[in-house]
Amino acid sequence: xxxxxxxxxxRSRWHDGALWFVRHKRDVQASSIPEWEYLRQMASKIKTSxxxxxxxxxxxxxxxxxxxxxxxxxxSDAAEHNQIVYEILHRHDVRRLVKSKSMLTExxxxxxxxxxxxxxxxxxxxxxxxxxxxxxxxxxxxxPAIHIKKxxxxxxxxxxxxxxxxxxxxxxxxxxARQHLRNKFLRAEAGLTGVNFAIxxxxxxxxCTNEGNADLGTALPPVHIASMGLEKIIPRLEDxxxxxxxxxxxxxxxxxxxxxxxxxxxxDAASELHIIIVDNGRTxxxxxxxxxxxxxxxxxxxxxNTCPVFRRSGGHSYGATVPGPIGSVLNPSNDSVRHKxxxxxxxxCGSCTDVCPVKIPLHHQLLxxxxxxxxxxxxxxxxxxxxxxxSLLFRHxxxxxxxxxxARAAMQTLPRFVFVNRFNLxxxxxxxxAPPEESFTQWYARSRKDSGNHAQVNxxxxxKNHRN
Amino acid sequence: MIAHSSSRQRIxxxxxxxxxxxxxxxxxxxxxxxxxxxxxxxxTEILTLIGGAVHEVEHLGQVREILGxxxxxxxxxxxxxLIPAAVEGxxxxxxxxxxxxxxxxxxxxxxxxxxxxxxxxxxxxxxNLIERTMLFITQHLAxxxxxxxxxxxxxxxxxxxxxxxxxxxxxxxxxxxxxxPSKTADIEQSLVIGAHGCRTMHVFLTP
Amino acid sequence: xxxxxxxxxxxxxxxxxxxxxxxxxxxxxGVDVVYPQGQTCCGQPMANTGCADQAAPVARRLVELxxxxxxxxxxxxxxxxxxxxHYADFFEPGDAKYEKVRSSTFELCEYLVDVLGVGSLGTSFxxxxxxxxxxxGLRELRLAPSSETRCGNVPDKLRQLLQxxxxxxxxxxxxxxxxxGFGGTFAVNEADxxxxxxxxxxxxxxxxxxxxxxxxxxxxLMHLQGLIRRSGTxxxxxxVAQVLMGRPLPQPAPLTHS
Numbered sequence: 041x042x043x044x045x046x047x048x049x050x051r052s053r054w055h056d057g058a059l060w061f062v063r064h065k066r067d068v069q070a071s072s073i074p075e076w077e078y079l080r081q082m083a084s085k086i087k088t089s090x091x092x093x094x095x096x097x098x099x100x101x102x103x104x105x106x107x108x109x110x111x112x113x114x115x116s117d118a119a120e121h122n123q124i125v126y127e128i129l130h131r132h133d134v135r136r137l138v139k140s141k142s143m144l145t146e147x148x149x150x151x152x153x154x155x156x157x158x159x160x161x162x163x164x165x166x167x168x169x170x171x172x173x174x175x176x177x178x179x180x181x182x183x184p185a186i187h188i189k190k191x192x193x194x195x196x197x198x199x200x201x202x203x204x205x206x207x208x209x210x211x212x213x214x215x216x217a218r219q220h221l222r223n224k225f226l227r228a229e230a231g232l233t234g235v236n237f238a239i240x241x242x243x244x245x246x247x248c249t250n251e252g253n254a255d256l257g258t259a260l261p262p263v264h265i266a267s268m269g270l271e272k273i274i275p276r277l278e279d280x281x282x283x284x285x286x287x288x289x290x291x292x293x294x295x296x297x298x299x300x301x302x303x304x305x306x307x308d309a310a311s312e313l314h315i316i317i318v319d320n321g322r323t324x325x326x327x328x329x330x331x332x333x334x335x336x337x338x339x340x341x342x343x344x345n346t347c348p349v350f351r352r353s354g355g356h357s358y359g360a361t362v363p364g365p366i367g368s369v370l371n372p373s374n375d376s377v378r379h380k381x382x383x384x385x386x387x388x389c390g391s392c393t394d395v396c397p398v399k400i401p402l403h404h405q406l407l408x409x410x411x412x413x414x415x416x417x418x419x420x421x422x423x424x425x426x427x428x429x430x431s432l433l434f435r436h437x438x439x440x441x442x443x444x445x446x447a448r449a450a451m452q453t454l455p456r457f458v459f460v461n462r463f464n465l466x467x468x469x470x471x472x473x474a475p476p477e478e479s480f481t482q483w484y485a486r487s488r489k490d491s492g493n494h495a496q497v498n499x500x501x502x503x504k505n506h507r508n
Numbered sequence: 509m510i511a512h513s514s515s516r517q518r519i520x521x522x523x524x525x526x527x528x529x530x531x532x533x534x535x536x537x538x539x540x541x542x543x544x545x546x547x548x549x550x551x552t553e554i555l556t557l558i559g560g561a562v563h564e565v566e567h568l569g570q571v572r573e574i575l576g577x578x579x580x581x582x583x584x585x586x587x588x589x590l591i592p593a594a595v596e597g598x599x600x601x602x603x604x605x606x607x608x609x610x611x612x613x614x615x616x617x618x619x620x621x622x623x624x625x626x627x628x629x630x631x632x633x634x635x636n637l638i639e640r641t642m643l644f645i646t647q648h649l650a651x652x653x654x655x656x657x658x659x660x661x662x663x664x665x666x667x668x669x670x671x672x673x674x675x676x677x678x679x680x681x682x683x684x685x686x687x688x689p690s691k692t693a694d695i696e697q698s699l700v701i702g703a704h705g706c707r708t709m710h711v712f713l714t715p
Numbered sequence: 716x717x718x719x720x721x722x723x724x725x726x727x728x729x730x731x732x733x734x735x736x737x738x739x740x741x742x743x744x745g746v747d748v749v750y751p752q753g754q755t756c757c758g759q760p761m762a763n764t765g766c767a768d769q770a771a772p773v774a775r776r777l778v779e780l781x782x783x784x785x786x787x788x789x790x791x792x793x794x795x796x797x798x799x800x801h802y803a804d805f806f807e808p809g810d811a812k813y814e815k816v817r818s819s820t821f822e823l824c825e826y827l828v829d830v831l832g833v834g835s836l837g838t839s840f841x842x843x844x845x846x847x848x849x850x851x852g853l854r855e856l857r858l859a860p861s862s863e864t865r866c867g868n869v870p871d872k873l874r875q876l877l878q879x880x881x882x883x884x885x886x887x888x889x890x891x892x893x894x895x896g897f898g899g900t901f902a903v904n905e906a907d908x909x910x911x912x913x914x915x916x917x918x919x920x921x922x923x924x925x926x927x928x929x930x931x932x933x934x935x936l937m938h939l940q941g942l943i944r945r946s947g948t949x950x951x952x953x954x955v956a957q958v959l960m961g962r963p964l965p966q967p968a969p970l971t972h973s
Contacts, residue, residue: 046907056915058697060890067862073626073661075540076865085533092530095523109680114516166703167694183694190696210698218704225704226611242675252644252690252705259641260607270519277675281536281662284685285626295554295627296662296687299644299705305680308637319515323522332528346863348894352911385905387898387912388763390854394863403854410765411804419765423900427761431769434724434755435776444728465906470913470941473729480722480731484738484750 042349042357042385056351058186063345065293066395072295073285082282084399087336090274091326097240097273098317104243108305110313118148121318125150125232125265128314129159132263134229138221140247140254141165142234143181143339144267144318147361162224164253166217173200179355181362182291182341187354221253231257235268235315236338237283241276244304245315248287248297255301262311266303270317271335283338286397291340321374330408334369336398343392343402349385358385365392365402372409380418383409441481448475536663547625547658548713555628559701560688560709564655568594571617571652571712580648580708584614588642591617591652594712607641616646616706620686621672622657623711624665629687630711631665633674640682649706651686655713718748719784721777721820723794723933724756730933736956737790737823743960744831748788751780758805759797763899771805778802782812786830787820790956792852792931795822800855822856823956824872824931834879838961841882845925846873847916847939848892849932858931862892873931873955880959886925888916897938913942920950927951929958 046052070076090097102112115121121144129137137159139145151161151172163172167184171177173196178184185193194208203216233254237246245266247254258264274280288294306313325331344350344364355363360371360382368382383406392402413419433440451459452475460467478486544550552562563574571594575581588610589597595617604610618639620630630651634640643649659665665685669675674683690705701707718741722734741748758773777798781787789795798820806813827833852858852873859871877883896902896912903909917939920928928950930936936952943950944967951965 043907046911073542078540089530089533092528095520116515166692185694193695210695211700214700251692251703255644256704278666281666285662296629298687300685302683319519348912349908353908387894387901389850389894394861411767414765423764427764427766427769434773437753440755465903469910471944476731480727480734483731
């Protein structure tokens with residue numbers, strides 16, 4: 041699917057440009073505070089410590105959240121999470137649920153589960169609503185509809201919201217969505233939100249949005265369900281200062297999200313707040329020293345915006361709920377067979393690692409997955425066979441030199457179609473290097489055969505002919 | 509209640525199954541943090557950039573005067589004010605207990621606790637559900653804070669919240685940093701002001 | 716002081732002048748360099764594919780070959796990063812030879828700047844030049860500050876060295892350090908994305924008015940050159956060692972024998 045996206049050059053360029061613009065805004069914001077790298081360091085330390093202490097912190101959180109009147113649930117996997125949500129809704133006879141952004145519920149495929157049980161689920165984040173109406177999954181964790189053009193949004197809204205045919209002005213379309221969703225908010229019987237941070241020491245949760253949808257969706261209906269991965273736990277209230285400074289700057293290049301809402305307990309005595317703490321593979325990931333730091337992810341999406349592969353191939357190309365570099369690290373831990381191609385859709389450029397506000401060594405983890413697949417024997421023969429051959433060659437210098445000589449000679453004499461054909465993925469779009477007369481090793485043996493004589497040797501014979 | 513204690517135990521057991529050394533995290537070193545010569549100016553700069561409006565006023569009466577110059581205020585039908593000394597308002601929150609009653613609210617005038625210079629955010633701490641809902645359901649929001657209530661950055665902000673006892677109450681509580689009008693860029697990265705929350709946000713800085 | 720030249724396999728086979736320029740560059744600084752015989756590869760292609768078993772013997776061979784030298788210099792950020800940051804899996808913890816090679820292997824530019832303190836080179840290159848920062852040189856070896864980080868005073872070693880060459884005029888691409896899309900086996904496994912990334916880089920350098928893209932890693936340049944030659948784009952590529960030695964601008968080479 042990457043091929044489909046990337047070979048549509050116009051669309052791929054447009055997608056790349058849109059995300060690069062976000063990356064650029066992030067750079068401007070990162071430059072606006074001189075302590076940027078210090079904050080990243082602190083964020084990494086806080087998360088590392090919180091991941092280590094998660095059992096203790098989660099219990100502390102539970103106790104405090106209960107003291108404030110919240111109900112705390114624990115779910116081992118997606119199915120249990122969905123069941124808990126359903127039972128809460130069922131108990132209150134809820135038919136209409138409004139949701140704000142939650143990648144966890146995407147991961148759990150909650151919407152379909154509830155819809156099958158007759159509950160209307162409305163994603164209220166504009167981007168999420170767009171992809172929901174189109175029957176697609178989000179292609180980006182912060183910018184769910186980044187892959188869709190305004191004309192396509194216009195068509196979708198014309199069909200579902202009755203906007204004018206052909207209208208594609210973002211202002212007009214967003215206004216239509218506001219009216220449409222206002223109505224949904226006012227009629228909702230329960231609201232579900234994700235959780236950006238859960239504070240162990242206070243029992244509170246923090247949700248960050250720009251649209252205000254999490255706030256409307258929890259202020260109006262009497263039941264608030266908050267779904268959180270267990271890695272969202274942070275120890276203290278003050279830790280938020282580090283994360284709120286990094287999150288929006290990294291995500292969208294804003295100094296802070298428009299709304300940073302701190303919920304402590306249900307909205308009033310007559311209402312309910314249910315917090316669901318979900319594992320779904322996280323404790324598994326935590327067992328691994330190599331992949332553990334990935335649990336520090338604050339879901340800012342900066343690694344997607346910076347990833348040159350993601351920008352050009354889009355968030356749907358590799359079939360993962362969480363796409364991009366962090367997704368390629370997280371997904372194989374749930375299903376390494378299904379997701380074993382993900383860590384290879386990466387040039388190992390390391391931009392994700394440098395952009396990550398919590399300093400997850402993402403590109404090293406992607407490399408580690410490849411090793412892990414090798415260890416588990418999951419690599420296909422088209423990967424292992426060439427490597428076995430190469431290894432053999434590189435262990436036997438004489439063989440290696442002979443092969444080099446033969447290859448160079450062949451490239452000089454054999455017809456072009458031998459190397460340039462549709463089966464050679466290198467030369468489908470690229471020339472092979474022009475083969476030189478001799479290797480450096482040969483040149484050295486010829487030019488420097490008088491060992492110990494390190495006087496300047498005129499390499500002009502090469503200079504004249506040196507071709508690139 | 510739902511039976512889920514087995515998952516609770518399973519998760520906690522799993523988390524405890526391997527000991528992971530946790531190093532102590534040192535507190536933030538204030539000497540490494542950005543400071544501004546004029547925090548109010550910085551706050552104004554950032555919030556304005558983000559799409560909010562900042563007005564420095566000498567007395568509360570000026571709030572009404574400035575709002576009176578705005579067409580969207582003059583044409584407003586329902587105005588709720590928690591600061592009657594600034595704006596009278598015609599929507600009396602104390603008489604409603606269902607937040608849905610606020611659906612037609614055009615303007616809300618509310619007090620804020622303090623501002624944050626680095627990002628233009630204002631901490632608002634409503635005392636009940638109606639005051640809370642108002643912040644998000646209103647078409648236009650005006651927040652009044654004292655310009656002396658300005659912290660430099662989020663570290664100072666959370667220290668201030670701790671000092672005020674936020675998070676250590678015995679019952680429900682809600683507080684929010686609001687930074688400008690609600691917005692979205694979900695359609696082709698075009699910024700649209702007025703997503704689900706307020707369409708405009710005015711911050712009034714009193715002496 | 717014994718200094719060994721570590722020549723990556725693809726440079727040995729396809730770009731011998733890069734190794735010659737490196738050798739001459741070092742000798743010009745008065746460094747007594749030897750080229751140990753029997754070198755092949757650092758093992759990166761196997762390691763990056765996940766074939767640790769295939770990479771390990773190649774890595775151990777390399778360490779064995781260079782263990783007796785005081786310093787090892789390599790005209791590639793990527794291969795140097797492999798030795799410095801990705802060899803641990805192939806050796807027992809504390810392996811003395813590995814530790815020695817790890818700490819004494821330098822990428823060419825960092826060797827020239829950090830170890831030799833090279834300033835002006837006395838060479839000239841009268842062309843408009845743009846730098847392609849190879850990702851491994853940039854983010855694994857920190858040869859320059861990356862555009863993502865805000866570390867302040869990290870010097871740009873490639874640029875610093877090139878500033879010691881007479882006559883260079885600079886062209887600056889809009890994206891200062893985006894990946895070219897080579898990525899080793901990625902270039903073939905994800906050929907479409909790789910090619911798209913490479914084309915975008917070339918267009919960016921071309922639009923900046925560059926005559927020649929200069930990098931510390933010939934592997935990136937091999938990929939870019941492959942695209943440039945196929946499309947006939949009027950821009951060249953050169954390894955930094957060649958520019959530092961004042962080599963003439965290469966002539967466009969004819970396509971492979973047809």
